[in-house]
Amino acid sequence: MKRAQIIIDRYFLTGEVDKRIYGSFLExxxxxxxxxxxxxxxVNSDAQGFRKDTLELVKELRVPIVRYPGGNFVSGFHWEDSVGPKAQRPARTELAWKVIETNEFGLNEFADWSKKAGSDMMMAVNLxxxxxxxxxxxxxxxxxxxxxxxxxLRRAHGYAEPHNIKVWCLGNEMxxxxxxxxxxxGxxxxxASETSRLMKWLDPGIETIACGSSGLAMPTFGDWEYQVLDECYEEVDYLSLHQYFENHSNNTPDFLASSKVMDEFITGVVSLCDAVKAKKHAKKSIHLxxxxxxVWxxxxxxxxxxxxWDKAPxxxxxxxxxxxxxxxGSMLITLLRHADRIKIACMAQxxxxxxxxxxxxxxxxxxxIFYPYMHASIYGKGTVLLTQIKAPFYESRNYGEVSILDSVCIWDQEADALTIFAVNKDLEEDAEIECDLRQFEGYQVKEHLVLTHDDLKAENTELAPDTVKPVHSAASRVENGIFTSVLGRHSWNVVRLEK
Structure with missing residues (x-):
């Protein structure tokens, strides 16, 4: 069995978790x-046509904010087509995905659905x-x-109260x-600068997000971020990042190592934001x-x-x-490890x-993928502790040396709770974990949740929806202030400790 160590200190903090880091996306x-x-x-829909079964699962995820209506779709979107009486809304050719958009569901329906889901709205504008x-x-x-x-016009459409949307995306992947x-x-x-300026003149309480590179592999990466922020730094609040991963080569160790790229992407964009900040002698920092x-x-x-030109294929x-x-799970851990700068994130979709x-x-x-997302959203509250890992490495084909262990610790001081998220990427061996918790006197393990399966390709389907689901483990304990656990091979783990 391999051994690893998680090192934390209650005085070494990364930053507070903004609940919007667990957002999602509907295009x-x-x-x-x-x-x-x-x-x-x-049969599963309510009087407004909203799927009740879907809403219940969204509520399980406790999604705090949802980005809408795109995505590539927004770059040709005429929002006026999506409001008012449905019978008068025009059907349009939608060039981004080559379909017919009926506009039967639009802005106000999204507002109604968001209230039922308990989520805030994050609106994108067509630039x-x-x-x-x-x-x-x-x-x-x-x-x-x-x-x-x-x-x-909104009031005439039956919405007397404003939607009061506070977060706005200035286009998409431009x-x-x-x-x-x-x-x-340029x-x-x-x-983006002019759009944000006009919008904030109208509503000074909003926040705006400028488009960063649509991926780390874009040939303009770096130059794009610097030039865009050089133009709009004073007017915007956030810069966006997008990242998808794939396993076409069917190389699982390499696939699991790819979260390392996400970490490098975030670090690089933070550096670019701060370079423009230094150039402009700015006081504020751009968050991400x-x-x-x-995965896509x-x-x-x-x-x-x-x-x-089909409809909703x-x-x-x-x-x-x-x-x-x-x-x-590793991507969620990566986002949390950068909670000082990443304040919003949206799983797509x-x-x-x-x-x-x-x-x-x-x-x-x-x-x-529902389960690690749900676990993080529910239990990942509080302050991210600067989490150091000492663990064996393995050699990946495309990303060099990669730790077998991904982990981050979050301290909820109000609830006197500590949560450890961890992924054991080793496909063959369990990992014995140790963490010194003597600074957290009185904390004991309340629950250890594990997501694992012998078959890495196992799927959940409508006929077999529980093929992959979390189970409880008794492998974690605290004795004399020292936390120990065994993380099974290829597993996602959530260890919850309370005082």
């Missing part, structure tokens, strides 16, 4: 909305085919109380040539919004067979296996489309 794409959260006439004036009008429709054209209205860094930086992250590759071949419907859940929740016409179920 008008595939069956994320139609057939996912909304399906009029379905691809539109610009600052349209973004200002949308903000007026959503947040202005009344007495103006767009606020009164560095990508796949994006409608793709721009250079072009985008200017329009990692508003798209997940299982559906690639199936998506090639989709005929264009089965698109990007990855069926996740157990090894995907392990990597998602929430239902059906590369999602922790899947639906059919007859039901909804939890994918394997």
């Amino acid at each position: 008008q794409l595939g069956r994320a909305v139609y057939g996912g959260i909304y399906q009029e006439g379905n 691809g085919t539109r610009g600052p004036e349209d973004a200002k009008n949308l903000l007026e429709y959503c947040n202005f109380e009344g007495g103006t054209y767009y606020s009164d 560095d990508g040539k796949w994006q409608m209205g793709h721009k250079t860094a 072009e985008y930086g200017r329009i 919004s990692f508003d798209e992250w997940n 590759y299982h559906s690639n071949e199936q998506d090639k067979k989709i005929k264009p 089965h698109q990007l419907e990855d069926v996740y296996n157990f090894e995907d859940a392990l990597l998602v 929430l239902v059906n489309v590369i999602a922790p929740i899947m639906t059919s016409d007859t039901g909804a179920w939890r994918q394997t």
